[in-house]
Amino acid sequence: MFDQGKSGKFDPGPSRRGGKKVPPAQPVSRQERMGFYADRLARALNLLATLSLRYGLTGLDAARSFAFSLSGQLLAMTFGFILIVEAVLVIPSLAAEQERWLDDTMRRAEIASQAIDTSVENTVSKQMSSQLLSSANVLYLAIEDGTRNYRLFDPNTVVPNQVMQLRRPRDNPIDDLRYLWAPWKTLMGSEDRLIHVQAPPTVRSGQMIQIVVKAEPLKQVLKSSLLNMLRVSLGISFAAGVLVFAALSGFIVRPIRRLTKVIQKFRSNPEDPELAATPSARRDEIGQIERELASMQEQVRNSLRSRARLAALGQAVSKINHDLRNMLTSARMASDRLSAVSDDPTVAKALPRLERALDRALSLATNVLTYGKSDEHAPLIQIVNLKDVSEAAAEDAGLALTQPSPETVRFILKASKGFHLEADPEQLHRLLVNLMRNARQAIELQPNRKSRGRITLTALKTADEVLLLVADNGPGIPEKIREKLFQPFTSSATPGGSGLGLAIARELAQIHGGDVRLAATGAGGTTFEIRMPLRG
Template identity: 50%
Template sequence: MPGPIRRLAGRPPFQAPDGLSSRLLLLTAVFTVAVGGLIIVPSASSFQERWLRDRIQSAELASVGVEALPYNAVSDEVAEQLLRIGGVSAVAVSEEGVLSQLLQAPSLPRTPDFIDLRNRPLPLRLTDPWRTLTGHPDRSIRVRAEPRYRPGDYIEVLAPAEPLKQELRTFLLNSLLVSVLISVLAGTLLYASLVFLVIHPLRRVTRSIERFAGDPEHASPDPSDRADEIGRVERELARMQEEVRLSLRARARLVALGEAVAKINHDLRNMLTSAQMASERLASSADPQVAAVLPRLERALGRAAALTRNVLDYGKSEEPAPQRIRIPLAAATASAAEDAGLEPEGVRLTRSIPARFAVDADPDQLHRILVNLMRNARQAIEADAGRGDRKGRGTVRLTAESRDGMTVIRIADDGPGIPQRLSEHLFEPFVSSKASGGTGLGLTISRELAANHGGELKLVETGPLGTTFELRLPE
């Protein structure tokens, strides 16, 4: 297994949240009980109010019967019976500001609590049942309400609180049992739905992450076709795993390439040293053709030797920091065009550069960027055999200007353009638009060199009429 993938497999597996289902169950139970409590509290208040109003109505009907008697005369036995039937201890009616005591029980051992049902505030209505439940057994309630069956300002009754307490306790117990049953049923259905819709898909995603962490080359299961957020997570996870898998393979190839380069670096430097010694002997030659070619050969050997010195550093970390100086751009482009193989009879270079235009850059690194871009343009034009009688002829146009504190260099060609499927990944390692003979590292290295300068290299446009790259460097 390649190095990067082996290191990933050595990591501990992703730990799944084992307590998620239990926490979900606990939260479901808490929420359903809370909802049940919110239902019981107003239900208890409504029950007590109905109970009191029933006593008011019974007492009101009894008061109508008492007033029908001559002089409102009623025996103690009848009064006691009427009070017992109504469940109250006393009845009074206020009419036109005059309070009439119609039925009255013996004196009470405790002062009754007063409740006015006509304008009772909501907080008091909600707390009245709990005062009833916790009240003294001898507690009485004095209740006032509007008459329903007779004229008057209000009707007021005095009722013992103990019967209300017993009935309220029974009501709350029954309501609690029903609420618990409903809560258990609703909580079970809700929990089962969440487990089916959320927990199981999340466990499937977790298992996929664990398998991928253990073995990135293991085939991931196909994501579901769900249209919700979990389906989107599964599809995005599958896409990211595939991208990571491809990235790991590319990194493994880079590691293998670096190991190979490290092995041949020593021998290559010895070969270049021998070639430089041979070029020094050629310097004494009287042949004019040798004298004309010798400077170009010396420059190429010098750059190759410098590249071999830096190749191990590049493989270990990154390109060395640029040693920036002011470089005349015209001379730099002429040297790069010569090394890129541009010539007047084939693919030629045309320039539009202001006079004495200079670039603040590392000479060797700028040369490598320009050579990579020009060589790619030349190879694309020479490989284009389907555009009439071209025969490998074409043009590479280089323009330069200063804009917003940046030096902007554009390199355009009239080649066939870059395919759409490659243009989106053009700066990734081992991505090449050439049919053969390319490693796919030239643009990757060139962009890294531009970034080391604090600039950028980007593809501006590409199409059947050609391709344009833009190099931006700080001034």
């Protein structure tokens, strides 16, 4: 143990490590210190350059984004328009400043010229002439006073031929342009330029007074005035621009940004009712946009719900599709056996119609029997005889083809003999069946009907399309469902109807490149127009 309390002054002695003496540290040279500091400075500058580049690029991107944004464009346009207005105000103000300076100089010259009137024989010495010209700050002074003319001038002064008229009304646009251009001509003129001015006197008597002045003093005054005007104009422009921008930002930009965010959120999840736009009480265009957006969102949500129901219906139908197809196959086999064993003429007449219905039902079941589940296949275009396909569709729609028939609604075809068109026969058949069945059901449900129902198919050809008009003498379509006539599940007025007939008919026409529309409706009946492109 060490007893440091009894020891005197501590002397560590030479350091030891491993029993060997460690040499003392060598002093650092000036060159090494300079290298060390230079290395540290280079690292610091490198870090500063990296940070400057990073934040500089970030700031540049932010500035570019702001410049191309609606706020940046509004700010630029506001400053631009205000600067244009200020420039329009500066130009006449500068012209007025030059005219005021020349008018003051002219007044001083008039006052100085009155010394000639008090002189003996209206003459002054050369020294007095120089003093008068110097006091008026002019190089030449001439007075026309009836029969007497006076002149004070510097012999070295050359009077310019171009004379500027002062104190006279400007009667035409040319004079106005010269008046506005005069100060700019002075500002852009050389240092030794002289200005010859002529005006009627106002301080003294006489007809006319002329002076010649150096343009340089006026030029300095105009420069000073222009700088003051620009400084004030820029200040006013900045203040007005900020106020206008703040007003536009509050009334236009912010509502548009809010609407943009609502649209973006709505796009990500259109079925969420909490993301609906909340219209404000504004009655201007912004308020109208908000209300229209809210209405559009509600329509989109309703459409999505309708599509969801259709998808659910398609899934349900697809589950029973297999069983339904088996049932229809059994019914088809039963009809075949019935046709083989029965000699009844009524049965023989009805069996072809039953077989066609079963074949089409089997085909629809194979393609998934629902509008909401499956899309229609591309049409297989063939040359179709309208008489054959329309009468088959009329039979399937429950219409009478002849006069003595148990059906209550008669079918009439108005088309030229051998009328044909290019279409998919199966899809054209379904299109006509849907329209004819809807018309027949509307006629049969019409209360207190006295005349027999009638459905007429009229066929026409134009230069580039085929027109098929399906007209009935039913009660017409109620006005409240006309706007949604072709929307699925919304247009059925028949008890037990699905509301898919017109939607299917339009889809079948559109995949042919045509369309179905309501041509006319009223108390006398309804007419649907089918347009099909003329091919070949």
